[in-house]
Amino acid sequence: MATLQDLQTVYSLEDSWDMLEIITIDSHNQRTWSKFSHERR
Numbered sequence: 766m767a768t769l770q771d772l773q774t775v776y777s778l779e780d781s782w783d784m785l786e787i788i789t790i791d792s793h794n795q796r797t798w799s800k801f802s803h804e805r806r
Contacts, residue, residue: 766784767776776784 766788767781772781
């Protein structure tokens with residue numbers, strides 16, 4: 766979502782934590798959807 770340069774110059778620490786949260790939730794949702802899709806087959 767952002768380069769190291771961006772994190773050092775543009776974004777704050779809070780922005781970094783927000784991006785990490787988005788990545789984590791997205792990953793969880795993809796795993797959950799994958800399990801659901803396989804169960805429906």
